[in-house]
Amino acid sequence: MSDATSTPGSTSDGSHPxxxxxxxxxxxxxxGATPDDAVPGLEPVTVGAGPLAVExxxxxxxxxxxxxxxxxALDEVRRTREVVRxxxxxxxxxxxxxxxxxxxxxxxxxxxxRHRLQRSLIRSHAAGSGAEVEREVVRxxxxxxxxxxxxxRTGIREETLATYVGLLNHGxxxxxxxxxxxxxxxxxxxxxxxxxxxxxxxxxRDADGALTDAAAALVAAGLTPVELEEKEGLALINGTDxxxxxxxxxxxxxxxxxxVADVAAAMSVEGxxxxxxxxxxxxxxxxxxxxxxxxxxxxxxxxxDSQIRxxxxxxxxxxxxxxxxxxxxxxxxxxxRDTVDHAARVAGFELASAVDNPVVxxxxxVESNGNFHGAPVAYVLDFLAIVAADLASMSERRTDRFLDVxxxxxxxxxxxxxxxxxxxxxxxxxxxxxxxxxxxxxAVPASVDSIPSSAMQEDxxxxxxxxxxxxxxSVDGLSRVLAVEVLTAARGLQLxxxxxxxxxxxxxxxALVAAGASxxxxxxxxxxxxxxxxxxxxxxxxRRAAEAHTGPLA
Numbered sequence: 001m002s003d004a005t006s007t008p009g010s011t012s013d014g015s016h017p018x019x020x021x022x023x024x025x026x027x028x029x030x031x032g033a034t035p036d037d038a039v040p041g042l043e044p045v046t047v048g049a050g051p052l053a054v055e056x057x058x059x060x061x062x063x064x065x066x067x068x069x070x071x072x073a074l075d076e077v078r079r080t081r082e083v084v085r086x087x088x089x090x091x092x093x094x095x096x097x098x099x100x101x102x103x104x105x106x107x108x109x110x111x112x113x114r115h116r117l118q119r120s121l122i123r124s125h126a127a128g129s130g131a132e133v134e135r136e137v138v139r140x141x142x143x144x145x146x147x148x149x150x151x152x153r154t155g156i157r158e159e160t161l162a163t164y165v166g167l168l169n170h171g172x173x174x175x176x177x178x179x180x181x182x183x184x185x186x187x188x189x190x191x192x193x194x195x196x197x198x199x200x201x202x203x204x205r206d207a208d209g210a211l212t213d214a215a216a217a218l219v220a221a222g223l224t225p226v227e228l229e230e231k232e233g234l235a236l237i238n239g240t241d242x243x244x245x246x247x248x249x250x251x252x253x254x255x256x257x258x259x260v261a262d263v264a265a266a267m268s269v270e271g272x273x274x275x276x277x278x279x280x281x282x283x284x285x286x287x288x289x290x291x292x293x294x295x296x297x298x299x300x301x302x303x304x305d306s307q308i309r310x311x312x313x314x315x316x317x318x319x320x321x322x323x324x325x326x327x328x329x330x331x332x333x334x335x336x337r338d339t340v341d342h343a344a345r346v347a348g349f350e351l352a353s354a355v356d357n358p359v360v361x362x363x364x365x366v367e368s369n370g371n372f373h374g375a376p377v378a379y380v381l382d383f384l385a386i387v388a389a390d391l392a393s394m395s396e397r398r399t400d401r402f403l404d405v406x407x408x409x410x411x412x413x414x415x416x417x418x419x420x421x422x423x424x425x426x427x428x429x430x431x432x433x434x435x436x437x438x439x440x441x442x443a444v445p446a447s448v449d450s451i452p453s454s455a456m457q458e459d460x461x462x463x464x465x466x467x468x469x470x471x472x473x474s475v476d477g478l479s480r481v482l483a484v485e486v487l488t489a490a491r492g493l494q495l496x497x498x499x500x501x502x503x504x505x506x507x508x509x510x511a512l513v514a515a516g517a518s519x520x521x522x523x524x525x526x527x528x529x530x531x532x533x534x535x536x537x538x539x540x541x542x543r544r545a546a547e548a549h550t551g552p553l554a
Contacts, residue, residue: 042066045143047165048073048150051352052143054344057248061140066169069150069161076152077161080360084155087366088114088230118233122199125192125237128177133190135205137472138176140245141187142168142194144351145236153354154235155366160226163198164236170221171207172197174214176242182453183374183464186355187242190465195236200225231358239355240374246468247347247377250384253475254340257482258333259553260537261391262295263546264485265329266302267505268398271492273312273409274322276303279330291337294554295330301550306502308493323407325397332394336387343380350377374464378447381467388474389439392481396432399488403429408492415491422523425488428530432484435477442470442477483534486542490518507545511536 042063045056048070059065146164149156167174174197180189196202197214204214218225226232269276279296303309321327358368401407403414403425416424446467452459490509493501500506512518515536517529536542547553 044068046070047143047147048076051348052147053351054248054251054347057140057143057245057351058252060143060168061136061245061249064171067143067146067165069146069165073150073152074158077150077156077158080152080155080364081157083360083364083366084231114230115228118228118230119199121233122192122195122228122236123201125188126196126202128180128189128193130178133176133178134472135173135209136249137242137246138173138190138194139168140249141176141190141241142174144241144245145191145194145239147351148239148241148354148356149235151354153359153361154356155231155360156235157229157232160198160228160232160236163223163226166221166223167194167197170217170223172214172217172221173205175203175205175211178469181242181465182451182458183240183243183378183462183466184372184460185357185454185458186238186240186372187374187465188237190242191237191239195228195233198226198236199228234358235356238357238372240350240372240377240464241355243374243377243381243462243464243468244347244350246472247343247381247384248351250381250468250471250475251340251344251347253479254336254384254388256540256543257475257478257537258295258337258340258391259298259543260479260482260486261333261336261395262298262329262553263302263504263508263542264395264482264489265295265326265333265398266299266502267489267493267508268402268485269299269322269326269329270303270306270308270501270505271411271489271496272322272326272398272401272407273308273317274326275319276300276309278322278327279303284330287331289331289334289338291341292330292334294337295333298550298553299330301553302504302546303502304504304550306505307500308496309502311499323397323401325394325401329394329398333391336391339383339387343384346376346380373460374462375447378462378464378467381464381471382443382445382447385439385467385471385474386443386445388471388478389436389443392432392436392439392478395481395485396429396436399425399429399432399485402488402492411492411495415488415495417520417522424523425484425491425526428484428488428526431530432481435481439474439477439481442474446470479537480530480534483537484530486537487512487518487530487533491520494518494520502549504546504549507548508542511541511545515541 042065044066045060046068060067148154149161149164174194176190176193181187193202197204200215200218202214203211204217206212206217215225279299281297284293284296355371357372358366360366402411405413413419414424414426416422446463449463450460453461486508490512493505493509501509509518512533515532517532543553
């Protein structure tokens with residue numbers, strides 16, 4: 001996925017809102033941290049007082065919220081650093097302190113080479129390639145690495161942690177590349193590019209997004225490059241932070257898009273002269289899948305008080321059942337909701353974790369472990385790509401029904417003003433179909449693959465980073481498919497005049513019209529209208545328009 005690929009919450013060119021201006025390096029508490037009043041309207045996210053929440057990750061990654069470290073966390077960081085210092089002089093080998101790494105762990109490293117060992121680790125592992133990863137992803141993974149460092153389980157020095165926080169709070173974003181992580185032993189290459197910036201090396205982007213070198217950016221921010229000591233190189237790169245950060249961003253976006261999916265489904269059911277009887281609460285109680293009940297309730301609320309729906313609640317309507325894409329909308333969207341909830345549960349466990357190897361245990365032992373393996377995260381990233389593709393597929397089928405005179409119940413072919421002269425929304429559905437087809441390809445699991453590395457020491461890997469990258473593209477595709485359905489359903493509702501749609505769906509149509517889309521009439525340049533609709537889906541306008549009449553939708 002290139003930088004030009006946008007995601008929900010991003011601008012159209014794939015960038016994200018400008019980071020706040022730099023913060024004072026001498027702020028109270030932790031050097032590089034930010035006092036509560038440094039950025040009006042942006043409350044800081046406190047790390048180390050308990051597990052972060054998904055929304056904390058979003059606030060730092062997208063909104064630029066400042067980060068502060070809890071004092072109790074700093075106490076633990078100082079305490080466990082002393083454990084590592086004690087091991088540095090031990091004659092017994094300790095992985096990552098006095099040995100090489102991976103398949104080279106049998107090499108004992110003399111004391112005078114141990115600082116070089118840590119620098120060499122970062123430089124050699126900063127081996128990514130390909131397109132530059134989005135700023136929000138890099139900030140998310142940086143925050144999550146800070147969260148693990150702040151647990152005290154890594155043996156990091158306080159100064160190193162402070163500088164990492166300083167990078168975040170000054171909006172300095174290391175350049176991280178698309179390829180390089182196998183999702184085991186941590187997201188090694190992405191995290192190494194970030195650690196390289198801590199050392200004052202490699203390219204970064206400043207708070208305005210300008211490309212510069214790390215040394216200059218650190219000087220401008222009043223930060224001192226870190227001279228890594230024993231264990232610190234490993235502590236900076238042995239985590240699932242990249243894939244977890246992308247999971248958190250996807251969970252946030254999917255929860256928003258699920259509400260839009262229900263709004264879009266309601267608009268389509270109404271515009272296609274479908275029945276809302278099948279969304280009755282007692283029917284869904286017969287199959288107590290929790291997400292299904294939520295989706296059905298949303299659709300009922302959005303369709304409430306629709307003149308269009310009431311117009312065919314008569315004996316003259318001979319249709320007994322709607323098509324599956326109409327009738328079964330809650331079952332599919334509900335299944336997606338339940339999968340998102342499962343993924344959020346896994347993310348919650350990860351957000352409460354301290355992932356490193358070796359770790360300093362609370363009782364002072366330094367132990368090797370396998371917690372860096374990304375399998376739990378990789379699996380749910382793949383699950384989410386599967387259900388996003390299915391939700392998009394159902395949305396596209398509803399759109400297609402609007403365009404076919406044999407199935408649209410009285411609407412003109414392709415919703416065209418003068419069919420034959422005009423093509424209406426014919427090619428908008430092609431665009432949907434192309435996206436859905438790609439989403440199906442993206443739904444092929446990454447986590448079932450494994451390519452051994454490090455001379456067979458790392459002989460089973462998760463590919464979680466790859467799963468996360470394709471999920472980002474899939475989430476973006478879902479937002480665009482739903483935008484086309486909303487735009488097409490709005491045209492269908494307009495063509496049902498003089499019958500009035502439900503107040504909630506009418507509000508969505510009005511929002512589209514106000515933004516310059518969904519005006520019935522002869523064919524116009526349609527791509528800009530699709531982009532307008534996508535923007536209204538991504539920024540929450542569609543949801544807010546409906547909720548102004550329904551109240552909060554779940």
